[in-house]
Amino acid sequence: MSVAASNIDAYWMPFTANRDFKANPRVISGASGHHYTTENGTKLYDMFSGLWTSGLGHCHPKIVAAVQKQVAELDYCMTFQVTNNKAIELAGRVTEMAPEGINHCFFTNSGSESVDTALKIALACHRARGEGNRTRLIGRERGYHGVNFGGMSVGGIAPNRKAFSANLIPGVDHIRQTHDIERNAFSRGLPKHGAELAEDLVRLCGLHDSSNIAAVIVEPVAGSTGVLPPPVGYLERLREICDQHGILLIFDEVITAFGRLGRPFGAHRFGVTPDIIITAKGLTNGVIPMGAVLVRDSVYDAFMHGPENMIELFHGYTYSGHPVAAAAGIATMDVYEEEGTFEQAASLEQGFEDLLHSFADHKHVIDVRNYGLMGAIEMAPRDGAPGARGTETHKKCFWDENLVVRNGMDTLQFSPFLNSKPDEMEQSFAAIRRVLDSIE
Ligand code: PXG
Numbered sequence: 127m128s129v130a131a132s133n134i135d136a137y138w139m140p141f142t143a144n145r146d147f148k149a150n151p152r153v154i155s156g157a158s159g160h161h162y163t164t165e166n167g168t169k170l171y172d173m174f175s176g177l178w179t180s181g182l183g184h185c186h187p188k189i190v191a192a193v194q195k196q197v198a199e200l201d202y203c204m205t206f207q208v209t210n211n212k213a214i215e216l217a218g219r220v221t222e223m224a225p226e227g228i229n230h231c232f233f234t235n236s237g238s239e240s241v242d243t244a245l246k247i248a249l250a251c252h253r254a255r256g257e258g259n260r261t262r263l264i265g266r267e268r269g270y271h272g273v274n275f276g277g278m279s280v281g282g283i284a285p286n287r288k289a290f291s292a293n294l295i296p297g298v299d300h301i302r303q304t305h306d307i308e309r310n311a312f313s314r315g316l317p318k319h320g321a322e323l324a325e326d327l328v329r330l331c332g333l334h335d336s337s338n339i340a341a342v343i344v345e346p347v348a349g350s351t352g353v354l355p356p357p358v359g360y361l362e363r364l365r366e367i368c369d370q371h372g373i374l375l376i377f378d379e380v381i382t383a384f385g386r387l388g389r390p391f392g393a394h395r396f397g398v399t400p401d402i403i404i405t406a407k408g409l410t411n412g413v414i415p416m417g418a419v420l421v422r423d424s425v426y427d428a429f430m431h432g433p434e435n436m437i438e439l440f441h442g443y444t445y446s447g448h449p450v451a452a453a454a455g456i457a458t459m460d461v462y463e464e465e466g467t468f469e470q471a472a473s474l475e476q477g478f479e480d481l482l483h484s485f486a487d488h489k490h491v492i493d494v495r496n497y498g499l500m501g502a503i504e505m506a507p508r509d510g511a512p513g514a515r516g517t518e519t520h521k522k523c524f525w526d527e528n529l530v531v532r533n534g535m536d537t538l539q540f541s542p543f544l545n546s547k548p549d550e551m552e553q554s555f556a557a558i559r560r561v562l563d564s565i566e
């Protein structure tokens with residue numbers, strides 16, 4: 127059914143200005159490789175790899191074939207008390223790729239579910255170790271950890287929390303965010319200043335007494351809030367403080383896992399191994415919803431006591447380890463390996479950085495940030511109309527330049543394909559420049 131023939135009002139869109147959108151809908155009905163197509167056949171270049179999801183491009187033939195085969199072979203099989211061969215295989219593949227010592231994998235269906243699963247694992251792990259007093263969870267200002275109650279509570283994005291302020295889960299606190307535009311504007315890669323902000327965790331250890339703290343959760347590079355790479359030395363210091371105080375360190379790698387930082391995991395890139403890694407998105411190249419929580423042996427082993435006929439963790443989703451999602455995941459891991467995707471992504475970094483920073487002297491631009499294949503151009507807000515400049519850029523890119531870009535308020539975010547072609551990137555940024563030149 128075409129948009130014109132549909133009742134679009136029935137559809138409540140997520141994280142979207144519904145009324146504004148429905149006045150002139152932007153609807154995609156097909157995709158191939160690096161492009162989307164609309165119902166009337168217009169081809170658009172996707173500068174966001176889906177929603178940080180589809181690093182290999184859309185409708186990769188190997189993943190499509192694996193999903194088609196699987197859905198006809200085993201469509202569904204519960205993973206409570208019985209399981210399927212594909213879930214087992216994917217757990218092995220992903221943990222093989224993970225940093226040393228991280229050898230266990232719990233499946234979910236999204237990043238938000240992975241976050242809440244990881245928080246529950248952290249709490250239950252301490253309890254299983256006889257440290258049930260460790261109940262406090264620490265997030266960070268500006269962090270994004272999905273939209274379920276746990277993730278929203280440890281998250282630090284004010285508008286996401288505002289309507290639910292009295293209903294956030296108890297026992298949560300936040301360390302300070304790391305963005306410092308005065309000292310670090312236009313940093314190429316990791317900002318130099320701010321490692322000392324990790325000491326804010328020491329402050330909370332004093333305030334709450336560290337014996338009450340279960341876990342700290344951070345994105346290695348904050349994505350959704352507008353791409354905030356960590357200051358040099360910051361993550362290393364967080365790791366040290368957690369070790370000193372027996373606190374579990376959780377990396378939310380929903381965006382940074384699977385090549386976005388030129389390595390399998392952000393943990394590899396930073397040389398910092400957390401206790402728990404949260405993934406989703408690139409696990410299946412976005413083809414079928416799936417997430418995974420990866421844990422260190424010491425975390426898993428903490429649960430493997432007590433009567434052997436008893437469930438160790440009372441947690442799981444109907445679709446945990448769904449065979450079709452798992453088949454998509456296995457094919458995705460195959461392609462990452464066969465095509466050398468992570469190395470390819472690493473080789474694109476410098477060109478991407480140079481293109482982004484060519485906007486540094488543009489009249490609207492107040493900061494440019496990048497790390498790996500994550501990038502952001504922050505524009506000054508218009509007087510009295512925060513977000514308007516970003517939204518206008520998004521719309522003009524779509525309608526005038528056949529380009530899909532994402533804006534969070536006045537920050538443009540970029541998530542190029544891990545296998546982008548350099549000339550595609552050049553053309554896309556040339557189009558963005560035309561748009562920025564044309565708007566007030
Ligand atoms: N953690 C992180 C670090 C994420 O980036 C989630 C959890 C939640 O995943 P699900 O699959 O439940 O959406 C995410 C998701 C943006 C943007 O604009 C990023 C996300 C979601 C929506 C928008 O960058 N990331």
Ligand code: PLP
Nearest residue numbers: 234235239441442443444445446
């Ligand atoms: N609500 C009801 C009534 C259910 O029976 C279930 C699962 O069996 C759920 C919610 C949870 O659904 P899911 O396992 O897909 O998260």
